[in-house]
Amino acid sequence: MLSRLPARVVALRAKVFEKVNGDNAITFPNAQVGPERFEELYGHPAANGRSRGAGLSDLFWYWLSPGPEVHQEHLEAGPRYDDVARTTRTFLAGSSEALAALAARCTAHVLDEVITERVTRVRLRDLMMPVWAEYFYELVFGEPCPREARDLIVGHADDVVTSLKCTGLRHPARRAKLTRYLRERLPDVRHPLPRTLSETEQVHYLQGTYFNTAVVQMSEAMAHLLLALAQHPEVAERIDDDRYFAHVLDETFRLYPLFGIAHRITTADISLDEQTTFPAGSVLCFNYPAYHATGYADPQRFDPDRWQSTAARTAHHIPFGIAANRPCPAWRLSPLAMRAATREVLRRVTLHSPVTHTRSLPSRGPCLLVRDGRVPSWRLTLMRVRDRCEDVWLSVVQLVLGTAMVLHAHRLRLAGRYFDTDREIS
Template sequence: MIKRIAAVAVALSTPYWLPKAVIGLRVKVFAQVNGPEGVVVPDERVGPDRFAELYAHPAADGRSRGAGLSDLFWYWLAPGPEVHQEHLEPGPRYDAVARTTSAILAGGSAELSAAATRCAAAVLDELGDGEATLVRLRDLMMPVWAEFFYGLVFREPCPPLARRLIVDNAEDVINSLKNTRLRHMDRRARLTRYLLRRLAAGEVPHELPAELTTPRDRAHYLQGAFFNTAVVQMSEAMAHLLLVLAARPDLQRRLAEHPDDDHGLGNVMNETLRMYPLFGIAHRITSEDIDLGDGIGYPAGTVLCFDYPAYHATGYTDPERFDPDRWDHLSVKDAHHIPFGVAANRPCPAWRLAPLAMRAVTREVLRRFTLHSSVSHTRSIPHRAPCLLVPRDRPLPRHRIAAVLAFLRLRDRWEDVGRSLLQFGFGSWMVLDARRARPAERYFERHDTQGRALESAAPMRPGCPVGAHRTAPGGGTGPGPAAGPPPD
């Protein structure tokens, strides 16, 4: 009898200990496979007070060549990681791509806000006839931003086919990054083919960089910058923001009752991005020796890993507490707060657009719905932010909302058990496959930092373009020997 009781107790307590144990095992296994990779800052040598100084150093400018981490991220971002703006090496090609991205994202504040509102309204209209709905907030936001960025790129409304292709691509990328699914390159390739057709027909109303010399490079640039990173990051940001509001009814009510309160909503957004930054670690490779003085220096070729969550947790009173009112007394410029990177070192090109568009979409959601959730909230948000949406004109009784919240809390606990095991298995598989494929390393064996072929390079083995992989059953990737740490 005692053994049975103990077995039942262990089984019932599984959601409270197994996910953490599996995550710990995953970190240990990945570290054992990969070995040491980079210098993580802030640390005992470079504290938070000098974090931004090191990040902004002109010699901390390498992005892909020379870091084992690059193989893993190129693998996840395929196809076309060699022309993805986030991973281009500094030089004329990066400068040209960055200028083009900024031009495509440009627009007046009113124009951009109105476009974001229209896209949100179109997607929210599809939820149905005014009944309360259980959603995953990240999934809900994906088509919003697919339509929004399609509109910026093509200057026309987004047709259903294009939206489906963009969402399939973005979901596949983010699910593989979070190790909740294997990557499926066929889904990504469908979007590439669509973009190639539009480019061939002359239907992209922007002058794309001459430094991207082939149609495929230009298609991969559009796919990576706008229909991968932009859609994914904005969907994640909105999922965090709306989940914060869903867990705080008083704060949500205040913002809904004062929709024009830019200051209040801005404070909530700042605090959300402080506690749940979209980037975990951004790595840079030093192109020259760095000497910060006081005996602090790094030789050329050092991989510097800038830890956003650790930095955002310093310089604040009670940093673990969600407190948007703290921003009434803080300057974003002076605080340890870099949700869009640092201006001197490859800042996010959407640093201006993102807050405008997020405010517009948040207001449209709050105008229509009250949000309710009781799930866990972590930076990586692998559960995609489950939430109950209740139409404002058809409120539910409190007891029904309480029952749904109890269900969401229980389901979240048990989903975490299965998800942690999947992440361990899928993550190990993909890390091993990235190590086998070595996409970044192999690319730089044959090209210089500006994408020019090296005369001395050996011919690439047939059938193995950058980002290629072996396909496992179900369209995933096959294993092989590994690079890089696990994502979080």
């Protein structure tokens, strides 16, 4: 009975979140627009509204605050978005060698602190957050990250992702500490910040883009990748092959996409054919996991070798979104940095974990880092039992806290009230 509880609670949570969307929200792929037309609809020029007019936006703004109105993912199209996107590309630019070397150096620095025993138990997401806090701090400020700043960044990013996963409530005061720090450091950034933003908005841009989204997404991605390697040692043994690593990364992103659902608001009527029309103001919800599960044999199996005969560009596979509708700005940087960080980890330890691996990963990826390859069986057994108990407990926590935050976000209406004031959104 208890083993079936998490799945039932997850299904109940899904129903709660569906209510946020309202009656004008449609999730794809579905019977009307199947996976073969998923990207066509996603890339339609009129599927470009970001926040205005969607009840779901209030929830995302609630989770991402402070400064969700200047978050690159949620800015409406126009000069401000263009200015922000151009700035982000500048900060993330660099030679492949330099970007990879920085990732290896930051990973080594954190591992030197963490690995003090022959067997070290970690949560992979927690392990990787300081790595990417240091990494993006250096990209922004051009100098090694001091411990004070790293602690503020990690505290902020962890608070964001914990609330997003509904395993804890958000703590605005904790996030405000990083805001105050970045305001003091604003003159020290390496590149000019968007001129279309006020000083406060520039601070929020830094906080949201690099020390929220970038740190959280890279930590989540690495947690999934390292956990997959821990549970597939035959794959980990081949990771030095660059071509094979690309297959492993494609398979990790396919099976465990970082985005669950991306929502877009139609800014004009969309007519795909005579039978399929979506009026302006429709909320289109694009379900990444469902799309990534179509078009593959045995889609729930982790199999990097499937990519030897499958081209990512023609498969149902959009780990960084699609070029026609704001792809992730880190699409080039992420694979380079992740490959360097992964190899630095595997150069020092072997990975072992018997825990359940799900896309949402509320457990944060429990794992053993072992220096000499010998794994005490009792530790794996204890980890497995603990994970099963946590699975039940966390599913209930997610339902309760998720429902509470949905209601709180609905009451605050952060996005709705922002646009109700007829502010300039372009």
